[in-house]
Amino acid sequence: MRRRIEDYLEAIYDLSKENGVARTTDIAKTLGVKPASVTEMLQKLSKKGFIIYTKYEGVTLTDKGKEIGIEIKRRHDIIVKLLEFLQVPKDVAMRDACVMEHNLSEETIEQLEKFVKFLENCPKGKPEWLKHFKVYSETGKFPEVCENLGTP
Secondary structure, eight states, rough: OHHHHHHHHHHHHHHHHHHSBBOOOHHHHHHOOOOHHHHHHHHHHHTSEEEEEEEETTEEEOOHHHHHHHHHHHHHHHHHHHHHHHOOOOHHHHHHHHHHHSSSSSSHHHHHHHHHHHHHHHHHSSHHHHHHHHHHHHHHOOHHHHHHTOOO
């Protein structure tokens, strides 16, 4: 249940950033569920104090709901970036991040975030080994520069 709640809060957060409010049909489309399922979940989220839900007017997050939505979005974005560095196609990275974002500890997320920030902000550009990994990932062969190091 926790994962479903987090998925809804993340979707509402994303949609609210774009439109000010999240509409049932947009939430349903984002999550790939039926509008009736969304309405049922919105009623539960409202009772738990995560959202303000007014039928036919849309949904906004309470401070409590926004806090969770922001955190899940942060986790999602970190994991997507890491997977993309590992040459995972964007659509696959997005799907996999949706699963992983709920199951990793905060300590792991923090280290992944540091690693992604390091890769993005390395003072001398992207590390050479990352370029070598890209070649290896695409071809299955070690770049010439790596051959001197031996292969596993």
